[in-house]
Amino acid sequence: MNNSPFVRKPASVQSVMLQVLLALVPGIAAYVWFFGAGILVQLLIASAAALAGEAAMLAIRGKPKALFLTDLSAIVTAWLIALTFPPIVPWWLTVTGTLLAVVVVKQLYGGLGQNPFNPAMAAFCLMIVAYPALMSQWPAAGQLDFGTQLKLIFGGLREVDAITGATPLDALRTALRSAASPDSQLHGLRTGQLMDGPAFGLLGGKGSEWIALGYLVGGLWLIQRRIITWHIPAAFCAALFVCAGLLWGMRPDGFASPLFHLASGGAMLGAFFILTDPVSGATTPRGKLLFAAGAAILTYVIRVFGAYPDGIAFATLLMNILVPLIDMNTQAPVFGHKKD
């Protein structure tokens, strides 16, 4: 080494990614507790597929394999895919989604650090468009034992409609819509009453609200470790809370409460782990606030007025498109040029 600085902080991409993985553990633990160990199988399948796809692409591109396979970035993508897909999708769907994320969205754009879109979310969007039925089947907490889950994942069992339903978000939206129509038997029921069903817990979905809490804990730890900054999670949660609060405040019987929105679906995973992906997200402090708030508004709109069970994935991709524009226009004034 010929040029200063001659000393460096012991930091590496690998250690950043490792800490992100560790921060996911509380959420995963809650997932296993409420929904069974099937998710661990999915995590393994996705990890293996991600490493295989990454290795193949690195070989084709002539890049050092050991260096990039051990940076753990592919594993982070794999885990986010496994955690956002329904836990009982067949193995080939997880593999296809992961390969799309790693091979197409990441490596074909130039590999680590070069992808304009969040690979996991792009994979989610592609899969939900391609396989809407399989991607919408969510078992209720405690509904399926591990054996059934394995059969579902590895193809022994295909009759899933009978045993699985929609996400709490989806269920509530459907219920609210039918409650609004005079022909329905649900007509006239309030949100609180609609949420009395077995799928719902205290704030959001039964079980899933605890997973969200796990993600929140892990995410706060990442902020404390200075791996991510507070801007994106705070702006996302605040904007989602405000959006939901506005409509809920106007018509509490017609819309879910802000806390329901925060505790349901991928809100916490999105706020702390998905939108905070540095490669595809905004980088300036002000830009991060705009980026996350935009994602929250889009998420809310898709959740409430759209056709998909959750809006995080589409919202993330849409905001990824805007990142260069946001970054360019939110550069902070430099030393000596501030107006204060």
Next chain:
Amino acid sequence: MLRKLFKFHGGVKPHTNKTQSTTAPIAAVPLPERLAIPLHQAVGGHPRPLVAPGDRVFKGQRIGGADGSLSSAVHASTSGIVRDVAPAIMPHTSGLTTLSVVIEPDGEDAWGELEKINYRSTPPDELRDYLRDAGVVGLGGAVFPSYAKLKPGKNGALKTLVINGAECEPFITCDDLLMRERAADMLKGIVAMRHMLHAEEVLIGIEDNKPEAVAAVRAAIAASGEKGIEAVAIPTRYPAGGAKQLIRVLTGIEVPHGRRSTDFGVQCFNVGTAYSIFEALEHGRPLISRVVTVAGNVAAPRNYDVLIGTPMDHVVRLAGPRADTDRYIMGGPMMGVRLPGFDVPVVKATNCILVGSPALFPPPPPEMPCIRCGECAKACPADLAPFEMYWFSRSKNFGKAQEYHLFDCIECGCCSFVCPSHIPLVDYFRFSKSEIWAREREKDSADSARDRFEFKNFRQEREKQEKADKLAAKAAATREKVAGDTAAAPAAAEADAPAAKPKPSADDAKRALIEAAMEKARQQKAQVAPKNTDNLAPEVQANIAAVDARRETAAPPAKPAAGKPDA
């Protein structure tokens, strides 16, 4: 009593490694066998040599005279004989040479006659000239001639004089030890600077990892009874010792890139500079030595008072370098420069000789792609977005890099220090800056080449025009002459052929001119063109003449066949 301090953005906290070299006091260094004193040691013009090989010089004798509006003198560090005034390798990564004066010490270390000066009664301009000729430059590392900074600025008075004792670079403790041991004298230098700058208050900023220095300076202030001088302990965070960062911490003022701090009522000097100003004013001693920290891969890290020009290995030997030493770094590990050898001389900018080894400063892990994590932006004390500048530098999009304030980068190394992808960011920025400078130089030289070319065309046009004018004037003169001649001829001639020759035409004049010119050329040719027989001996020439004469008479001149060997 507690002063409100300000924060600068970013910064890092590397291991300070300072305690190792502060256990022992500043030590003297025995005279080396030879001193090589580079003439160009400070920002500004290249000083001219004032001595020649063989000259006897005294300690403190000026050997390089300041040249130009920004330049600083250089002096003999000890008495002895000048052995050479020639290019010698300088302490810089490039390994380039610079004109240096090589002195062989006579061992007497005898001072020449020293002139002292009373700074209170001397006019400011004279005082500045005096300091210029005493070779006082900034000892914090930037080596900017101090006299040029000792002007109060546009307002005629300064609000705050900031004295930099922060010393934020790891390993370096020369300022720390100087403050501990020489606080009283340093303070006298500060009082003189305050006088020259008409400064209202003086703030001496010292990082709080140097409590002994803070205590020593406070004690000195108390003992001196001076008012309006305060030693302020500031939080230890690299680069708090950057002039702009320190000004920000102490006063809250941010001096933008390219502006003078005096415009904001602030000026900043290093503590070592204050001490050398004291030496120059009080004792008349020019800047010929400085405190240098020897640290890193040595058995006993320590500070030494080193004569400028001393070979570095001569100093390092005293501290006991370990066997695996592979390099010297001038400065600290964050901003220091790797030196091209071990025998390069100590110069005014040498605050530290950091002895390195592969174990102490291992090569960084392999460079990974940028993941835009923004750690560099969080660490940047100039509030830049290094990762954006990195993309633009990498793609040689220098215009964009400048738009993102490339030139506000102070190259402190914080971004490279924190980067999890181990990207040598500062190297990219140094590269971009030098590319931009090179392009500007190229553009300048292209501009001046175009100017020269255009002027040449203009000059040729002008000369052509002048020639034509001259020709016309001459022609007119000839015409008049011819007209005069014709007028003298009988009128009858005019009556005979009035149509043929009404008056001398321009053609006639021209023909006359041409004939005159041709005749002149013929004559010149005859005069100038030498014959190959001109330089022969008289008898040979006589022979040739005889032969010629015979040929003339024998035969009519025939054309000899071309290439005929005996022709």
